[in-house]
Amino acid sequence: MPPPESTIAPAFGEAKLSNCEREQIHLPGSIQPHGALVAIDPTSLEIVQASANAVDFLGLPAPPVGRPVAEVCEWLPGQIERLGASASRELPLFFRCCVGTDGREFDCLIHRSADGAVITEFLEPGPGDDISELLKRATQQVSEATSLDALCKRAADLFYELTGYDRVMIYEFDRDGHGQVRAEKFEKELEAYLGNRYPATDIPQIARKLYIRNRVRMLGDVGYEPVPVQPRLSPATHRDLDMSMCFLRSISPIHIQYLKNMGVDATLVMSIVVGGELWGLVACHHYSPRVIPFDLCAACELVVENMATRITAFEGNAHAHVDWSVRRFESQLLEGISRFGDWKEALIGGPDYLLRPFDADGAALFVDGEVFTTGAVPGTNQLREIRRWLMDAAKRTDGPVIQTASLGAEDARFAASKAVASGLLAVPISDSQGEYLAWFRPEQVRTDTWGGDPAKAVTVGDDPSELSPRRSFAKWQEEVKGKSVPWSSVDLGTAERIGRSVAELVVHFRSVRALIIEDQLNSVFRKVSGSQLPIVITDSHRKIILANEAFQRLLPAGTPQIQGADDLPGLFLDAERFRDQLIELCDHQKEIRAEAQMRQRSGEPLALLVRGDPVFVAKRRVIGYVLMFSDLSEHNAVRKARRDFQRNIERQVSSNSRAFSRLTLNQRELTSTIVGNARHAALDITDGQDVHRIPELLDSVRRSMERSLELVDHLVPDVPETPDPPSPD
Numbered sequence: 001m002p003p004p005e006s007t008i009a010p011a012f013g014e015a016k017l018s019n020c021e022r023e024q025i026h027l028p029g030s031i032q033p034h035g036a037l038v039a040i041d042p043t044s045l046e047i048v049q050a051s052a053n054a055v056d057f058l059g060l061p062a063p064p065v066g067r068p069v070a071e072v073c074e075w076l077p078g079q080i081e082r083l084g085a086s087a088s089r090e091l092p093l094f095f096r097c098c099v100g101t102d103g104r105e106f107d108c109l110i111h112r113s114a115d116g117a118v119i120t121e122f123l124e125p126g127p128g129d130d131i132s133e134l135l136k137r138a139t140q141q142v143s144e145a146t147s148l149d150a151l152c153k154r155a156a157d158l159f160y161e162l163t164g165y166d167r168v169m170i171y172e173f174d175r176d177g178h179g180q181v182r183a184e185k186f187e188k189e190l191e192a193y194l195g196n197r198y199p200a201t202d203i204p205q206i207a208r209k210l211y212i213r214n215r216v217r218m219l220g221d222v223g224y225e226p227v228p229v230q231p232r233l234s235p236a237t238h239r240d241l242d243m244s245m246c247f248l249r250s251i252s253p254i255h256i257q258y259l260k261n262m263g264v265d266a267t268l269v270m271s272i273v274v275g276g277e278l279w280g281l282v283a284c285h286h287y288s289p290r291v292i293p294f295d296l297c298a299a300c301e302l303v304v305e306n307m308a309t310r311i312t313a314f315e316g317n318a319h320a321h322v323d324w325s326v327r328r329f330e331s332q333l334l335e336g337i338s339r340f341g342d343w344k345e346a347l348i349g350g351p352d353y354l355l356r357p358f359d360a361d362g363a364a365l366f367v368d369g370e371v372f373t374t375g376a377v378p379g380t381n382q383l384r385e386i387r388r389w390l391m392d393a394a395k396r397t398d399g400p401v402i403q404t405a406s407l408g409a410e411d412a413r414f415a416a417s418k419a420v421a422s423g424l425l426a427v428p429i430s431d432s433q434g435e436y437l438a439w440f441r442p443e444q445v446r447t448d449t450w451g452g453d454p455a456k457a458v459t460v461g462d463d464p465s466e467l468s469p470r471r472s473f474a475k476w477q478e479e480v481k482g483k484s485v486p487w488s489s490v491d492l493g494t495a496e497r498i499g500r501s502v503a504e505l506v507v508h509f510r511s512v513r514a515l516i517i518e519d520q521l522n523s524v525f526r527k528v529s530g531s532q533l534p535i536v537i538t539d540s541h542r543k544i545i546l547a548n549e550a551f552q553r554l555l556p557a558g559t560p561q562i563q564g565a566d567d568l569p570g571l572f573l574d575a576e577r578f579r580d581q582l583i584e585l586c587d588h589q590k591e592i593r594a595e596a597q598m599r600q601r602s603g604e605p606l607a608l609l610v611r612g613d614p615v616f617v618a619k620r621r622v623i624g625y626v627l628m629f630s631d632l633s634e635h636n637a638v639r640k641a642r643r644d645f646q647r648n649i650e651r652q653v654s655s656n657s658r659a660f661s662r663l664t665l666n667q668r669e670l671t672s673t674i675v676g677n678a679r680h681a682a683l684d685i686t687d688g689q690d691v692h693r694i695p696e697l698l699d700s701v702r703r704s705m706e707r708s709l710e711l712v713d714h715l716v717p718d719v720p721e722t723p724d725p726p727s728p729d
Contacts, residue, residue, distance in 0.1 A: 030226035126293025152183035165284035221289035316685030423484025427499030441484035641695035
């Protein structure tokens with residue numbers, strides 16, 4: 001029995017709207033006609049496939065298939081060898097060469113496909129204009145943008161000037177994959193699309209993956225006749241040629257129809273990739289056929305890479321606000337504890353510092369089997385149901401933060417509470433099941449403007465050939481109800497940090513209760529013992545009365561049992577320094593906050609942050625001490641990431657010296673601007689942001705910088721030396 005249609009990956013050109021998500025758009029078997037293509041066996045250096053227009057386009061005397069590649073272009077064997085020596089390149093090699101008996105010049109792109117073939121594409125050469133001054137100005141303007149809105153607006157203006165297309169849009173994706181026009185620049189007689197939203201289904205997932213690999217895609221004419229690759233199947237693999245990275249690759253008929261419905265005749269689309277994810281697109285539309293030279297496309301990609309670097313820096317800066325918010329929260333909470341005497345009352349009794357970081361209208365604390373609330377929240381019965389919902393949602397959620405902007409859509413039981421709780425953001429505050437701190441936002445009715453009705457994305461006629469995506473792109477407005485303002489990534493980062501801070505507070509106070517409330521000792525000790533935060537509790541004579549399991553897991557195998565606080569220094573590399581800290585804590589009753597390195601059996605020390613607090617009762621009598629240990633591995637990883645980043649920059653600049661020597665003065669200044677932009681972006685990624693994301697963001701900046709420098713190399717194509725003629729015999 002054949003598999004159901006829903007699981008079949010349709011061949012290129014055979015997809016319907018119902019299954020276009022899986023159309024094999026990387027296997028079109030054809031190219032656009034503004035260039036020619038040949039596929040080469042890398043071992044024999046023989047041409048095994050070619051586009052049907054190769055003879056006419058390249059001015060060849062005979063079809064190239066079956067001929068040694070050197071007969072078509074004597075420079076190609078050397079470039080194929082160079083390609084093999086630079087297998088790590090993300091971009092194709094770009095050079096200018098002469099082809100055929102009349103020695104016509106072409107711009108040439110060469111890369112190795114996923115199935116092993118060497119694919120060479122020939123394009124009409126660009127005019128050779130030096131646009132490095134314009135590019136230097138463009139990269140400077142991008143690097144100087146002080147906000148995301150300003151960056152997108154500048155970018156739209158720059159690409160409009162660089163490319164000459166009728167319309168340029170900066171298009172951003174949200175978490176659900178829907179896109180919105182963030183900025184645009186267009187000819188004055190055209191309709192504005194700014195703010196328009198487009199559903200995620202407009203760009204299939206397979207296309208989104210290709211957008212990450214192949215960052216620039218140009219369609220010269222929606223009415224083009226595809227030029228077939230001959231033979232259609234590769235002699236080596238007996239499959240269609242993988243054209244994922246081809247500049248000339250044919251465009252899906254469904255996408256062609258989509259553009260025709262919009263009245264667009266030509267496009268240039270560039271990917272904005274941030275942290276390895278597709279953040280958005282630069283979409284250029286023209287209302288007549290338009291083909292621009294490859295070196296201009298490479299220049300545009302260079303500007304996009306610098307945009308990605310700047311967006312990464314903005315993300316780092318945005319998350320730096322997390323640190324400030326959390327520090328302010330902790331400071332005000334401690335003031336509240338000193339005023340109220342109870343941490344729960346201090347937390348809920350300070351709605352300003354609890355709600356303001358999230359622009360929330362209400363909050364609830366689920367702890368010790370009770371619910372404490374502040375601000376506008378659902379009723380008591382609804383809150384109990386929300387607690388149970390959170391316990392179930394935690395099993396389905398990656399990471400500690402649970403969030404939704406539409407709680408009623410998640411569970412119909414909560415729809416009636418939309419006036420106060422359409423949005424829910426929650427974090428666990430202990431390892432005990434069902435203990436959460438949650439914030440609520442009310443419904444915010446809004447009107448979204450879509451480019452066509454998203455609910456009517458398909459029009460189906462009696463003839464399957466009439467299948468076409470959204471036929472009308474007239475603005476369609478949708479009133480959105482039952483949703484709050486979405487929680488931002490900064491909200492999520494702040495909630496996670498505040499959750500950890502409150503969790504430490506919970507552990508601390510439960511530790512204190514373990515010292516004070518003797519009749520509850522066993523119950524509370526179980527909670528402290530099960531905490532993931534390493535804890536040591538001593539009595540007033542420094543005798544250890546609890547070293548929980550998390551702390552025991554830190555100790556190397558074979559470590560003798562520790563009896564008192566005086567045994568702790570021997571666990572650390574700098575024992576004397578740790579002993580001095582204990583004296584401050586136990587002899588002078590001073591809080592300690594210090595870094596220390598614990599010995600490990602592996603030989604690698606474990607970096608820890610040690611927090612020690614004396615526990616007082618009436619008249620400041622000390623009844624014991626609580627020490628908590630936090631792993632600093634992530635912070636050390638950040639330090640290493642910063643060192644590696646600087647070394648990578650120095651290495652990249654050094655290795656780029658060959659290309660640097662043949663650049664013009666403007667191009668050298670452009671290279672310096674790119675490196676400077678990367679260094680400034682790295683400085684903008686501060687330690688205030690979620691620590692575990694800093695290495696990822698630094699790596700994103702590094703990749704963008706390296707790709708940008710490679711694109712500068714693209715702007716100065718190699719002109720290989722003509723081989724010496726064979727000596728006459």
